[in-house]
Amino acid sequence: MAEAVSDLLAPPRRFPVLRRLARHRSFRVGFVIVLVLLLAAIFAPLLTGFDPTAMRARLRFRPPQAAYLFGTDNFGRDVFTRCLYGARLSLTIGFGVAVLSGVIGAAAGIASAQFRWLDGAMMRLMDGLMAFPAIILAIGLAAAMGPNIGSLIVALSVAYIPRTARIVRASALVVRELEFVDASRVAGASSLRIIVKHLLPNCMGPLLVQLTFVFAYAILAEAALSFLGIGPPPPAPSWGNIIAEGRDQAVEAWWIMFFPGMAISLATLGMNLLGDGLRDVLDPRLKVET
Numbered sequence: 289m290a291e292a293v294s295d296l297l298a299p300p301r302r303f304p305v306l307r308r309l310a311r312h313r314s315f316r317v318g319f320v321i322v323l324v325l326l327l328a329a330i331f332a333p334l335l336t337g338f339d340p341t342a343m344r345a346r347l348r349f350r351p352p353q354a355a356y357l358f359g360t361d362n363f364g365r366d367v368f369t370r371c372l373y374g375a376r377l378s379l380t381i382g383f384g385v386a387v388l389s390g391v392i393g394a395a396a397g398i399a400s401a402q403f404r405w406l407d408g409a410m411m412r413l414m415d416g417l418m419a420f421p422a423i424i425l426a427i428g429l430a431a432a433m434g435p436n437i438g439s440l441i442v443a444l445s446v447a448y449i450p451r452t453a454r455i456v457r458a459s460a461l462v463v464r465e466l467e468f469v470d471a472s473r474v475a476g477a478s479s480l481r482i483i484v485k486h487l488l489p490n491c492m493g494p495l496l497v498q499l500t501f502v503f504a505y506a507i508l509a510e511a512a513l514s515f516l517g518i519g520p521p522p523p524a525p526s527w528g529n530i531i532a533e534g535r536d537q538a539v540e541a542w543w544i545m546f547f548p549g550m551a552i553s554l555a556t557l558g559m560n561l562l563g564d565g566l567r568d569v570l571d572p573r574l575k576v577e578t
Contacts (some may be wrong), residue, residue: 316566393452
């Protein structure tokens with residue numbers, strides 16, 4: 289099975305980084321987990337015949353069985369269906385947070401490294417944001433902006449931007465002192481050209497690794513905020529609010545919380561394995577057996 293996955297992922301020989309990623313065990317496993325979850329979210333209507341929001345009172349609290357693989361909840365809704373559709377919302381939030389924090393964090397980190405006059409003020413701002421625990425900062429921002437998907441993505445992005453900015457800044461500071469950057473500077477290259485041609489490409493490795501972890505953190509944070517009533521509002525399902533809705537029946541109807549919790553665990557595991565694989569392959573200082 290592992291060999292088949294490796295062959296499937298194997299890129300053309302002119303892409304050595306992709307070839308090493310295809311041989312990396314952790315990356316392969318993480319890729320398969322994330323791909324399965326993504327396909328389940330995309331093809332949810334084909335995998336189930338139930339409506340995720342349809343209530344059927346006579347089917348309340350049915351345990352897992354052939355007709356209802358993950359059982360039903362306190363409104364008679366099929367938990368399997370809600371987990372499939374919930375994957376769309378949870379993965380969208382994770383992806384949105386990763387993209388927004390990546391774009392803003394990378395811009396802030398590279399600007400701080402390239403423009404010394406900006407470095408002090410920018411990093412003090414990042415330090416101020418990092419003084420608050422990420423989840424506490426996200427709770428405050430999400431509560432202030434209201435419980436909707438957009439505000440949740442913004443709140444979580446603000447919480448994770450400082451960490452992304454610091455990682456990119458650290459990499460950019462190393463790159464900007466290398467000889468080929470000095471040569472470009474002496475040749476009259478503008479700051480924008482140096483950023484686009486040299487700093488940004490050489491910071492992509494650490495940035496991609498960080499964003500896989502941000503993706504996983506965002507899924508966990510969404511579940512935590514939904515559990516506190518600050519996440520996406522019902523009846524639209526997300527893994528977090530499915531768990532929140534099942535907390536009052538955690539003993540007699542354990543399946544309501546168990547299966548979305550397993551989905552969150554799998555998504556987090558998959559993204560962390562992807563991140564480990566990217567770190568091992570893209571970091572030249574690491575010599576690992578893949």
